Amino acid sequence: MRLLDHINSPKDLRALNPRQLPLLAKELRDFIIDIVAVKEGHLGASLGVVELTIALHYIFDTPKDKLIWDVGHQAYGHKILTGRKEIFDTNRQLGGISGFPKRTESAYDDFGTGHSSTSISAILGMALAAKLRGQANRNHIAVIGDASIASGMAFEGLNHAGVTDANVLIILNDNAIGIDPSVGALKKYLTNVKLGTAKDGNLFECLNFKYNGPVDGHDLTALLHELELLKDVAGPKLLHVITTKGKGLTKAEENQVAYHAPGKFDRITGNLISKPDVKLPPKYQDVFGHTLVELAISNEKIVGITPAMPTGSSLKYLMESVPDRAFDVGIAEQHAVTMAAGMAAEGLVPFCAIYSTFLQRAYDQVIHDVALQNLPVIFCLDRAGLVGQDGPSHHGVFDITYLRCIPNLIIFAPMNEMELRNIMHTAQLGLPHPIVIRYPRGRGTTVAWKAPFEKISIGIGQELKIGTKVAVLSIGHIGNMVVQLIEELDRPDAIGHYNMRFIKPLDTQLLRTIFQTYEYIITLEDGCKAGGFGSAILEYANQVQAKCKIEIFGIEDQFIPHGTIEELQVLANIDLKTLKKHLNNLFP
Known part of the structure; x- marks a missing residue:
């Protein structure tokens, strides 16, 4: 015994x-x-x-x-x-x-x-x-x-x-x-x-x-x-x-870095258990890391900053390729943000890579040192949305709400890897304001993601599918669920789908068209409902006195526990099955 x-x-x-x-x-x-x-x-x-x-x-x-x-x-x-x-x-x-x-x-x-x-x-x-x-x-x-x-x-x-x-x-x-x-x-x-x-x-x-x-x-x-x-x-x-x-x-x-949280491994040998050799889409963090290297090679003003997360954020790729322009500042989010502001004030192009949940620790610096001075820092918020087993202390579900109220900030959420690449490219060309780019933990959607760069127009959304009765407005990666969802609906022809891309500024011209075209509008986000993306849509609808009915799907006013992302989406009622049932019920 x-x-x-x-x-x-x-x-x-x-x-x-x-x-x-x-x-x-x-x-x-x-x-x-x-x-x-x-x-x-x-x-x-x-x-x-x-x-x-x-x-x-x-x-x-x-x-x-x-x-x-x-x-x-x-x-x-x-x-x-x-x-x-x-x-x-x-x-x-x-x-x-x-x-x-x-x-x-x-x-x-x-x-x-x-x-x-x-x-x-x-x-x-x-x-x-x-x-x-x-x-x-x-x-x-x-x-x-x-x-x-x-x-x-x-x-x-x-x-x-x-x-x-x-x-x-x-x-x-x-x-x-x-x-x-x-x-x-x-x-x-x-x-x-x-x-x-x-x-x-x-x-x-x-x-x-x-x-x-x-x-x-x-x-x-x-x-x-x-x-x-x-x-x-x-x-x-x-x-x-x-x-x-x-x-x-x-x-x-x-290998202390890999075995911090190694996944499954052989308890006797310690060898990591390899997964089937299947070609998968890349992780968003790796798209960020490799794209940053690509941009930095052609733009010598680019620098990368992270507070103690070079592996987690994939800033390690810039550290390996251009070490003198990549900075791990340790567990010091406040310092990271204000140092980025100082670099931007001197004409550099700082990409500040921080987990969504950790940017909360530097909120005053985002307001006082970046936004108030309108310095074009590029914030790359990894782990935005539900993150899984790390639980409520790590879910990145508050960033839309706590950032949307700050003047001068642009807030963008890519639906896929190409949009992440393109907004990074757009930001390094020069913007009049600081920008926040939020993307989730995990993999994207496209194996062949490394396409030529295209400039993205600030504040412009995308009409992905025209419908007749209901418009689904999504923000970020969760919009891919809507694409799958529409294919499984009883009346797919009735559903329109819009990838809004920008939480701030909103594409108000596109929204006016949507308000005039559809009877129902559903917004979908992987962040909290209070003050979030759906709330922004509702505020604008009220401002222009839109007559359509608007329903918000997002995280309710509660802390979400730990579990797989799929399990937590079910708990939060933002999973495919819940949305499918809701949309089908709109067509008796």
Whole structure:
């Protein structure tokens, strides 16, 4: 019988002899590998903190003591040890447990962490609350990676915590990689600390933290010793822990980027399970990446910027081809946006590639530093719309609404790969305003996508099919569902289809024609209904006193859970079957 079989809570863990913990670590690591190999998920980060996870729950009295995992990619071991072992195979599945810490899921998940660099501020808030309540004996621990701690928000938390007497322990999990390798001056500093060559004092001690380390994060004896010492030390403390991402699976250690979230793999060899050799349309991110290289070769003013996502956004292709004009700024979305604004002010053509959900972190910079000054930054919003198993912290469903209200912004959503290429080409030729190009996670529609560039007229939509009674107005990739849908309808002749392309500015001339021609109008988007694309259509219809009936299909006023994109479209009532039934019901 495995030790892990008897562990249903940290209380069970603490009943073990310390000499048993290395065996438990092996069993826990094997358990994670066995499940993720089949069910998929974030692998490398959790493998790297197995010993640290065990040590933290062994030394501290969780959940009384508060423990926050920054981002949460590394929290699989934590979930397994805190009562979710039997349901861990539902991780990231529809109706199953979340891939990130979630307050409503467990008393041991003290704070929801889907975005990075929030843990220090959150744990400081909890520590100050405990002090105000007289709970002086409660510990507060935040585990944060070396990539996440370089973010501005993390430094804001460190700056404040250092002038308090709050009982806070920051665990710096230093493995020199986030999703991609860590970048920046702080990475170099931490390397010098590890090598013992850091000069001019210790940065964290200068911020008034008691600094311990570096310590081997895979040495349970050393971890237990350090945590036991720090447990009763008052005030702000920082323990510097050195770990290896992917520890225990050779392939994951050797290729840490690919094995961050590797998909399915062989649990014994670690080899990725190859998919059938079928020619598929490209991923939108790769169309962006390769097109940017193509444009940059002919336009020396083009630069590319991404906050810590060169692989995810495919800016890596520009980094490989024109490295001096490609910038990974680390987990620093605010900095990325304002740096792009500075470059645009100097006459460069910045393509700023950010996931939709992460641009939320730089909202003021988009307004104040870009739009207010009308600087022609080109924002490329990857992962727009529903993204799948990463769930509500990562769905890019708010960008249309939060961007549409900003003056000077152009907002475009391509229906296919060619439109993405062509709008990028159009934008680099020079626009009078900044532009946002939003596109989804996943593949497009066309295998032979690399067609010659064509300029797109700003604010002009497309009539794809003329109908007699109902007009479907779609925006972006989800419009391809409408093409398929019309072919399956009882009365396809009655349905018109319009690819509006631009959320802002709207093609008002085309809309007037549609309003005068059709009895019903349906708008379809993979974003939230409140203030979104359909709302923009409805506002304009009201402005011109259109008489047709307008129905909006989009995300209701709720957070959508995790699951496959297809499953989530059904939950949101924007799937093909729902739309087909609705349209057929219009023709009794």
